[in-house]
Amino acid sequence: FTPYLLIAATAYLLGSIPFGYILVRMFRKEDIREKGSGNIGATNVVRSGAKGLGALTFLLDALKGYVAVVAGRWIMMRFDATSTGLGHAAALAALCALIGHIWTVWLGFKGGKGVATAFGLFVALAPWAAWLSLATFILVVAVTRYVSLASIAGAFFIPVYALLLPHGQRSPWVLAMLFVIPAVVILKHHQNIARLLHGTEYRFGGSKASGA
Numbered sequence: 001f002t003p004y005l006l007i008a009a010t011a012y013l014l015g016s017i018p019f020g021y022i023l024v025r026m027f028r029k030e031d032i033r034e035k036g037s038g039n040i041g042a043t044n045v046v047r048s049g050a051k052g053l054g055a056l057t058f059l060l061d062a063l064k065g066y067v068a069v070v071a072g073r074w075i076m077m078r079f080d081a082t083s084t085g086l087g088h089a090a091a092l093a094a095l096c097a098l099i100g101h102i103w104t105v106w107l108g109f110k111g112g113k114g115v116a117t118a119f120g121l122f123v124a125l126a127p128w129a130a131w132l133s134l135a136t137f138i139l140v141v142a143v144t145r146y147v148s149l150a151s152i153a154g155a156f157f158i159p160v161y162a163l164l165l166p167h168g169q170r171s172p173w174v175l176a177m178l179f180v181i182p183a184v185v186i187l188k189h190h191q192n193i194a195r196l197l198h199g200t201e202y203r204f205g206g207s208k209a210s211g212a
């Protein structure tokens with residue numbers, strides 16, 4: 001028996017909980033996928049007019065990412081408590097939680113873009129890089145009012161911050177996740193990137209563009 005299957009399944013199932021969809025369905029009796037960008041993430045929940053639910057979506061989506069990594073390490077502790085084992089567990093859990101969020105089994109494998117979930121799992125994997133990335137996100141939103149651009153910038157700088165900041169011994173798999181996870185998040189923004197390039201992306205506090 002391998003703990004890896006258990007870690008992967010636990011992380012995937014945690015990541016797959018579509019909090020944005022559930023909260024909007026529960027409290028507003030609406031399908032968030034039929035609103036705004038159609039995304040189930042916090043940004044689109046706010047855009048749909050539910051600021052509080054949007055904030056809660058961000059918190060819960062981030063929390064499930066964090067919990068997935070912590071749970072992965074916890075499971076591995078029972079099998080192989082060496083730093084190599086724990087590094088493998090954290091990296092696997094992080095990737096599976098992100099996959100769970102983006103390709104959730106509960107919504108026909110069409111989930112979100114992974115921004116809040118990635119933030120949560122990086123709080124567990126590389127905390128200082130995660131907090132600096134959040135600061136970058138806030139700065140870019142404040143300056144440009146484009147949440148998607150801020151998400152892309154926040155993702156892009158994760159490996160930069162993680163490599164530049166002092167850190168302890170890091171497993172090669174965790175190192176790989178510092179690149180793989182932001183790359184997946186950025187690729188999931190391909191429609192946003194197209195809209196940004198065409199000047200039609202939704203801008204908070206600005207004119208509402210088509211296709212947002």
Ligand code: G3P
Nearest residue numbers: 037039041043044148151
């Ligand atoms: O959290 C995802 C964000 O970066 C973009 O969301 O709804 O504008 O596609 P949305």
